[in-house]
Amino acid sequence: MYNEAIKKEGTRERKRRETLLRIAETGVTLFAEQGYDATTLEAIAEASGISPRTFFYYFKTKDEILQYWQGTGFAESVAPMLLAQPANKPPLYAVRDTFMTLLASYQNEKSLIVDRIYNSSETLRVRKQGFYLHMEQTVFATLCERDPRPERRAHLRMIAMVALGAFRLAMEARRNDTQTRPVGEYLAESFAVLEAPF
Amino acid sequence: MYNEAIKKEGTRERKRRETLLRIAETGVTLFAEQGYDATTLEAIAEASGISPRTFFYYFKTKDEILQYWQGTGFAESVAPMLLAQPANKPPLYAVRDTFMTLLASYQNEKSLIVDRIYNSSETLRVRKQGFYLHMEQTVFATLCERDPRPERRAHLRMIAMVALGAFRLAMEARRNDTQTRPVGEYLAESFAVLEAPF
DNA sequence: TATAGATATCGCAGTGACTGCGATATTTCA
DNA sequence: TGAAATATCGCAGTCACTGCGATATCTATA
Numbered sequence A, B: 001m002y003n004e005a006i007k008k009e010g011t012r013e014r015k016r017r018e019t020l021l022r023i024a025e026t027g028v029t030l031f032a033e034q035g036y037d038a039t040t041l042e043a044i045a046e047a048s049g050i051s052p053r054t055f056f057y058y059f060k061t062k063d064e065i066l067q068y069w070q071g072t073g074f075a076e077s078v079a080p081m082l083l084a085q086p087a088n089k090p091p092l093y094a095v096r097d098t099f100m101t102l103l104a105s106y107q108n109e110k111s112l113i114v115d116r117i118y119n120s121s122e123t124l125r126v127r128k129q130g131f132y133l134h135m136e137q138t139v140f141a142t143l144c145e146r147d148p149r150p151e152r153r154a155h156l157r158m159i160a161m162v163a164l165g166a167f168r169l170a171m172e173a174r175r176n177d178t179q180t181r182p183v184g185e186y187l188a189e190s191f192a193v194l195e196a197p198f
Numbered sequence C: 001t002a003t004a005g006a007t008a009t010c011g012c013a014g015t016g017a018c019t020g021c022g023a024t025a026t027t028t029c030a
Numbered sequence D: 001t002g003a004a005a006t007a008t009c010g011c012a013g014t015c016a017c018t019g020c021g022a023t024a025t026c027t028a029t030a
Helices: A011-034 A041-048 A052-058 A064-071 A074-083 A091-106 A109-118 A122-146 A150-176 A183-193 B011-034 B041-048 B052-058 B064-071 B074-083 B091-106 B109-118 B122-146 B150-176 B183-193
Strands: none
Touching: A011 A041, A011 A052, A011 A064, A011 A109, A041 A052, A064 A074, A064 A109, A064 A122, A074 A091, A074 A122, A091 A122, A091 A150, A091 A183, A109 A122, A122 A150, A122 B122, A150 A183, A150 B150, A150 B183, A183 B150, B011 B041, B011 B052, B011 B064, B011 B109, B041 B052, B064 B074, B064 B109, B064 B122, B074 B091, B074 B122, B091 B122, B091 B150, B091 B183, B109 B122, B122 B150, B150 B183
16 A cells, blocks of 8 residues: 555656755745745745745645645545554543644744744734634544544544644643743643533 | 713714724725725725725725724723622632623624624625724733732733634634524523533 | 814735746656 | 757736825714
């Protein structure tokens, strides 16, 4: 299996991957330097050595550059990793542990920079929710797969919401913290708050 | 008190209020008829009897028309109504009861139409989250005012998130339901799910 | 009631994200 | 090697949104 994934990568694929990465890096660098709005597509294209028209052949929109760093790999890994959790583990903990593992591997130097860019304007802050919404949907669907009993659906829907909320609050806590601690700690603390009764 | 609020409304204020409402109604009607993207600002302006330039004197952006119907009155009422709740009522229930009361009064014929427009595209679905984000922030700030103990902050932050999540899930449930039941029922059911342990 | 000052409306010219189209170059595969 | 698939590009166009300066309308005051 994975035959098509690892089949010999031709010049075309390699160049495409390289260009994609170059645009994404150039973009986030420029955003960080001069601000998101102040950075025009033309500037990104020029700094990436492509024409403005070609940019849209790689990213549908300007903010897809940010989504690239925020979501790449993460969203696709959630479903399989969540299904790999022990079937008898309570759903909320299954999600928590999945997030724990994933965060550890997808934590790169860019993530803090991207986070700061996202929080530089109200519009972007809102746009970031698209990611959470998508993840919430994925988590819910996967939880339903883990436990298909229809009478549990409403409960699982709620758990997906709460889990992504805890995730979001962990990121918020990290951003507001003056120190710099490992992301896992914020996540653990965030989920721990859920232990107390409402 | 409220002196400036009820002081005689001059021609200027009245016309402004009327025009604002006319634009908002025209806009949402056109969105419903032809779709959000297919409705240009020019069309809204013309149908409202104003110039395109003047539109932006009433709304900063095109989608502020939707925000007008979604949020007007609601967001401003949450804080005072939440503070009016009995001080000994547990925070989550205080928020729930506030929402219950508010939903009853702000439920108009437009709300279903607006909801459908918001859900007609991914972009708009995401943009709607701006409202929830804002409400969550307001609820959190107000809960902190109700109970200023610093050791409760993290807990209250979580409650604000959970409360808005339950609100959002209630709206989702209503949208997915084939029947048409009072909004309050969906909200009650949504909060009831939180009773069960995670 | 006349009038100065504040506010409302508008047209116009611009910017910037994004799209469709048609031309040309590059890569792949038979 | 040559035809098909894909990548790149320029160009012209659309649409949301902004800044500016002109004119009209309303309000408060003398």
